[in-house]
Amino acid sequence: MQHDLNTLTEAFEYLDELRESGETNMWGAVPYIERDLGHDNKTSKSLQLKWMESFDGETSAYDRAKKFIPAETSR
DSSP: OOOOHHHHHHHHHHHHHHHHHTSSOGGGOHHHHHHHHOOOHHHHHHHHHHHHHHOOSSSOHHHHHHTTSOGGGOO
């Protein structure tokens, strides 16, 4: 599933904060994305998986999100 840069960045920032809060194991983040960001289940699962693929604990949410955007559309 393709997402735009703003959607990915918002989700990654949200998931970074959720992880830091310790409120849930990140495998259980989908209902939080649905509730707090308003995405459907399929989109929420896609965002969660992309976040997990990208998370390194150091790089900004924006820079991690850019890796999922084709070069020709991120200009």
